[in-house]
Amino acid sequence: MTMSRRAFVKTSAAASLSVIAASAKAAAYPTRPITLIVPYGAGGPTDTIGRIIAEGLREALNGTIVVENVAGASGTIGVTKFYRSPNDGYTLCLGNWPTFVLNGAIFKAPYDVTKDFEPIGRVVTDPQIIISRPDLPANNLKELIAWFKSNGDKATQATGGTGSTSHVAGILFQHKTDTQFAFVPYRQGVGAAMVDLIAGRVDTMFSVAANAIPHLKSGAVKAYAVTAKERLGIMPDIPTVDEAGLPGFYTANWHALFAPKGTPKPILEALNAALVTALANPDIRKRMEDVGQTLPPKEQQTPQALTQLLKDDIATWWPVVKEAGIKNE
Known part of the structure; x- marks a missing residue:
């Protein structure tokens, strides 16, 4: 059916008014x-x-x-x-x-x-940083991997929950290094996990930089590597995974x-x-x-x-x- 000229004009006018109204609303946004x-x-x-x-x-x-x-x-x-x-x-x-x-x-x-x-x-x-409780005996990434292999039946890694960045990185880490450890998921996220890591109730964690840096600066946790091609400008002493012995393990x-x-x-x-x-x-x-x-x-x-x-x-x-x-x- 062909639209009449009057109907076309009414439809076009309504559409134009709608656009004008949306634009006016955006101009006042937010109210x-x-x-x-x-x-x-x-x-x-x-x-x-x-x-x-x-x-x-x-x-x-x-x-x-x-x-x-x-x-x-x-x-x-x-x-x-x-x-x-x-x-x-x-x-x-x-x-x-x-x-x-x-x-x-x-x-x-x-x-x-x-x-x-x-x-x-x-x-x-931001990349992730592989970190642990401060008293874990490993002092570099190779030693950490060896520690996991020797303590796979009791080692733990905190995560922000199933499918979180820390969980997926941990699974890929297990596959890459042939290690085992138990995942401990935290419903409230990695902020709550960090509290338990500092207290020594869990052993390790893959943490995004924003969560780890304040605690690394205070010495409350220990760092092993940054999962990136370049070191972090704000924490230049932490080696990259390439430098630490796990080349190409990049997660961000x-x-x-x-x-x-x-x-x-x-x-x-x-x-x-x-x-x-x-x-x-x-x-x-x-x-x-x-x-x-x-x-x-x-x-x-x-x-x-x-x-x-x-x-x-x-x-x-x-x-x-x-x-x-x-x-x-």
Whole structure:
């Protein structure tokens, strides 16, 4: 059926008004506090990064950003709450490699990480550091591997839960080094795991730099290697895995901002612009670098770059997770 001229004019006018209304709404955005869901417990590395970037966004948007910690099930509880939030730009999520890549291959969640969210932009990336309780007798990575082989029946490694960055890295480490140890998952994340590591209740952990650096500086934990090609600028005495005797064992975690699917495009554009502004803020940059984070170049701060990163990581890591038999138990 051919649309009449009058109907066409009415439809076009309605569409134009909708675009104008959305643009006007974005121009006034935000008019009330924005909630940033951090899908892990308070005190962990994602919480630290979330609170730093929240301050940058507050200044860039001239609005209020409230950080809400929603921990459990390796981040899936928080992401599920985020998935069910209104798509009006007032609920965001600080996702990362485990929650938006690994969990998609491990958990049966109500959402699809490949199509149910709007990427805003990448915030930071950081490698992991292999650490232990301070009194563990091994003094370098080769000695640590030997210690695992001699104590496989009682050695433990703390993780942030099934499918977390620390868990996946630990499984790959076992395969690469032919070692065994028991995993101890922490529902509240690696912040809680670090407390037990310092107290000596668990032996080792793969920790992202943001979580490990303060405790390494105080001497509360011991470091063996950084899982990257280059040493950390803030902790230059820690060798890379290549230097320490486990060449090519590279693992890194990234954090990024997401909005619910269907969030108006003008609001997404405003949020990305605010993120770019925040990441250019010298104070925010320094605070991120002080906890071992690498900030992406400006061309990698776009929604398109984040979309490609997700696609590439899913293609790389989903087969690894499935081959390793990592399941939600």
